Amino acid sequence: MSGKPKLHYFNGRGRMEPIRWLLAAAGVEFEECFLETKDDLIKLQKGGSLLFQQVPMVEIDGMKMVQTRAISNYIATKYNLYGKDLKERALIDMYVEGLLDLYELLMTHNFQPADKKEQHLATIVDKATNRYFPVYEKVLRDHGQDFLVGKQLSKGDVLLLETLLMAEECKPDILAKFPLLQSFKARISNIPTIKKFLQPGSQRKPPTQEKDVPKVIKIFH
Structure with a gap:
């Protein structure tokens, strides 16, 4: 087996x-x-x-x-994608849970009826740019490291990158006002295992x- x-x-x-x-x-x-x-x-x-x-x-x-x-x-x-201690794990959980609402919207976008797609996209863009992306921009600024939590890759970074790429599929310039998220996307995308994926x-x-x-x-x- x-x-x-x-x-x-x-x-x-x-x-x-x-x-x-x-x-x-x-x-x-x-x-x-x-x-x-x-x-x-x-x-x-x-x-x-x-x-x-x-x-x-x-x-x-x-x-x-x-x-x-x-x-x-x-x-x-x-x-080893879950932080080095309980406190880091709690932060990772918090950041992952915070993304799930936006992730759900992105995941279901192509399943929307044709007459509701435009409004659904407007909801995605509004929530991403006004509610969620500013939070992760602030987290990266305050933490001042390459990753969301600690000094190594975690499931929080992986899910955030996946979400950012899905959002760009819906609206290519959606990260225009978020320079730290743009840098994060480029940096995490270049990690060899992720680059391969x-x-x-x-x-x-x-x-x-x-x-x-x-x-x-x-x-x-």
Whole structure:
């Protein structure tokens, strides 16, 4: 049996993408088992692999882990992406939790009906530029280091970079007023493991296209 983590999800971003990012940042190779149909999901559910009947599910270290935050916390702890002590871990959690509202908006943007997309994008831009990005700009300024917390890469940095790149996909100049976030993006993107993940041909998933939405909905509904 392979020792690589095995990721069970559809062939797209969704709630698995932050887990892919963390594993890639840690330099961990992983396998993927894609759900193609509703029957694939039902088979996992009936086989007892999904504790709460939901994916993402990651097979790692003899466990079949579900719940995105539990999985990402385990990976971050295992691969030293969770700070050096309890205080740093608390800060990392705070910064990650603070991003989740914006992350959810970005993740669901392409699933919006055509007549609501423009308003949804306006909401993303408003929340990103007026509520969230100013906070992370201030955190970087106050901390005065290369990373959000401490002096080494953490899951907070990884999720922030992923969120920034998703935001730029929606609006390319969205970081125009945030010089420290621009520098952060360039710096973290150049970390060798992350740089590799950002190259074409990696296991990073592209934005969900409109043509793919019906297939994803069929699997999960």
